[in-house]
Amino acid sequence: MTEHYDALETRTPEAREAALFVALREQIEHAKVEAPYFRRILRDVNPRAITSRDKLADLPVTRKSGLIRLQRDNPPFGGLAAVPAHRMVNLFQSPGPIYEPKGAAVDYWRFARAMFAAGLRRGDIVHNTFSYHLTPAGHMVESGAHAIGCAVIPAGIGNTDLQAQIIADLKPNAYVGTPSFLKILIDKARELGLSSASIKKSLVSGEALPPALRAQLKAFGISTVQCYATAELGLIAYETAAEDGLVVDEGAIVELVEPGGSKPVLSGEIGEVVVTVFAREYPLIRFATGDLSAVLAGPSPCGRTNMRLRGWLGRADQSTKVRGMFVHPSQIMAVIGRHPEIKKGRLIVTQSNGRDQMTLHCETEAVGAVSTDAVAASLQALCKMRGEVILAPLGGLANDGKLIDDQRKLV
Numbered sequence: 001m002t003e004h005y006d007a008l009e010t011r012t013p014e015a016r017e018a019a020l021f022v023a024l025r026e027q028i029e030h031a032k033v034e035a036p037y038f039r040r041i042l043r044d045v046n047p048r049a050i051t052s053r054d055k056l057a058d059l060p061v062t063r064k065s066g067l068i069r070l071q072r073d074n075p076p077f078g079g080l081a082a083v084p085a086h087r088m089v090n091l092f093q094s095p096g097p098i099y100e101p102k103g104a105a106v107d108y109w110r111f112a113r114a115m116f117a118a119g120l121r122r123g124d125i126v127h128n129t130f131s132y133h134l135t136p137a138g139h140m141v142e143s144g145a146h147a148i149g150c151a152v153i154p155a156g157i158g159n160t161d162l163q164a165q166i167i168a169d170l171k172p173n174a175y176v177g178t179p180s181f182l183k184i185l186i187d188k189a190r191e192l193g194l195s196s197a198s199i200k201k202s203l204v205s206g207e208a209l210p211p212a213l214r215a216q217l218k219a220f221g222i223s224t225v226q227c228y229a230t231a232e233l234g235l236i237a238y239e240t241a242a243e244d245g246l247v248v249d250e251g252a253i254v255e256l257v258e259p260g261g262s263k264p265v266l267s268g269e270i271g272e273v274v275v276t277v278f279a280r281e282y283p284l285i286r287f288a289t290g291d292l293s294a295v296l297a298g299p300s301p302c303g304r305t306n307m308r309l310r311g312w313l314g315r316a317d318q319s320t321k322v323r324g325m326f327v328h329p330s331q332i333m334a335v336i337g338r339h340p341e342i343k344k345g346r347l348i349v350t351q352s353n354g355r356d357q358m359t360l361h362c363e364t365e366a367v368g369a370v371s372t373d374a375v376a377a378s379l380q381a382l383c384k385m386r387g388e389v390i391l392a393p394l395g396g397l398a399n400d401g402k403l404i405d406d407q408r409k410l411v
Contacts, residue, residue: 005116008250009304016306020253023278024285025050030082031283037062037070037079038285053255053264056286061262061274063288064232065317068096068330077101083281092136092231095326095384100136100231103281109136109234110251111144114227117240117247117302118203120174122149127167127199129155129177129185130206130324136231137206137324141176150174157181157323164189164196171198178324179204179213179224180354186220196220203227206324208312208408213354228312230289232282233275237309245296245308252277254307256295257288259316270294272316273309290316320406322349322356323385329403331382335360338378341370346397347387351408358387367391 004010011019028047031038041060050056062080070078076085076099083103085091090102102108120126126145132138132154142152153172155163163185175182182202189196202217202224209226217224225239228246236254237246248254256271257264265271273289292315296308319328327347336345344363349356360379364370372389379387 003303005113006250009113009247009306011305013305016250021051021056024056024253024276027276027278027283028285030280031285034082035080035283037074038283040079042285053253056253056276057255057257057262057264059286061257061286061288062284064098064230064290065288065319065328067098067232068328071099075099077282080284081282088281090136090139092139093134094136094231095331096328098231101282102136102139103279105279107143107147108279109140109143109229110249111140111227111229111235112147113144113249114229114235114238115141115144115148115150115176115203117238118174118225118227119201119223119241120145120148120150120203124148124150124174125153125170125172126150126174126176127153127155127163127172129157129163129175129181132156135325140229140231140234145176160184160188161192164192164194167196167198168194173198173200175199175202175204175222177202177204178206179209179217179226180207180323180356182222182224183213183216183354205229207321207356208351210354226311228291228309232284233277233287233289234279236273236275236289240300240302240304242300242302244301246311247300247302247304248307248309250306254309255286256293259292262286267295268297270313288316290319292316315406318402318404320349320404322358322383325383325385327358327383327385327404332360332403334382335375335378336362338382339370339375341366342375343394344397346402347404349404349406349408356408358383358385360387360389361392361397362389363392363394363397365394367393 025047088101092100128141130137145152227238229235235249237248253276255274259272273291292313293309299305336342342362346361348359375389
């Protein structure tokens with residue numbers, strides 16, 4: 001059985017770079033013709049002159065944090081799409097709101113490569129717990145699994161009793177979702193006297209994978225690796241059985257730049273992840289994710305020769321990911337705006353027993369006059385997740401402009 005998805009993973013770095021930049025020049029030319037936004041920001045760029053990373057670094061960066069405004073001003077995709085919405089296969093909405101399209105290509109988000117590295121093979125049954133509701137995560141997994149030849153249980157999130165029963169009855173041998181939810185399902189199955197022992201391998205994403213949780217899953221007989229992807233870009237990088245950094249996907253050019261800037265950082269330094277992909281319908285060029293990472297020196301011990309990232313090392317802005325979903329400062333401002341009696345707010349994100357928790361701390365002049373249930377309902381409606389609400393008198397929060405305080409440990 002082969003250890004690699006295809007021969008692209010083991011080609012020489014020189015051959016990879018040459019092929020990527022041929023494709024890049026074609027993609028820039030395509031984007032300038034078909035996507036109004038790129039036609040504008042790349043109007044003075046000669047695609048044939050972009051022959052190296054140094055030349056690529058001269059192009060402007062488009063930040064994910066700016067998509068909400070771009071899409072509001074030029075709906076639905078801010079002019080970044082190269083085909084009209086009715087020619088897309090699916091249209092999604094992620095928190096923000098940010099709208100993302102899916103094009104017609106098989107395995108559009110290139111997820112099969114990460115799933116193969118996690119040990120998934122034709123004939124496997126995948127229990128997919130990423131959401132299928134409006135956001136693309138569930139579909140990203142499903143398209144990759146089908147490209148390999150796996151059957152998929154579209155479980156989504158929640159309904160843990162039912163999911164434990166399904167696992168006991170259908171006996172999937174693979175899991176994809178957040179690592180904390182896998183632990184929750186295992187615990188629920190034990191509580192109900194059901195078996196989850198069929199699950200032997202897992203690909204996790206959407207939140208940190210602490211070493212202690214990976215060790216717990218290993219003790220249950222489950223090998224676990226992680227991947228890094230976004231709704232706009234698809235797969236960016238993925239872990240292999242070597243568990244030594246995340247290997248960059250073959251369908252992407254990844255740069256690390258000064259946070260908030262566009263100039264590449266020195267090798268090994270922490271920088272903001274900037275990605276270029278080759279989807280024809282949504283030709284994202286130098287798209288800044290807002291995530292921080294760093295490059296690991298040398299090739300992976302698994303034999304793959306592409307660049308490796310250290311993994312997620314934080315955010316360049318205040319946005320953060322909770323239970324696999326982004327929460328943006330603008331959403332917290334919107335929650336506060338629904339309740340005029342709240343003068344200031346701060347969302348604090350913590351983790352307990354491997355489970356992410358959100359607590360919105362609110363300053364108010366009259367603590368007794370504010371309904372925490374009403375504020376919690378607004379938080380759930382706007383962030384699509386439940387959270388606790390704690391009230392504080394005026395002056396109870398630090399005056400530092402921070403709307404989101406992520407207090408989770410990254411390792």
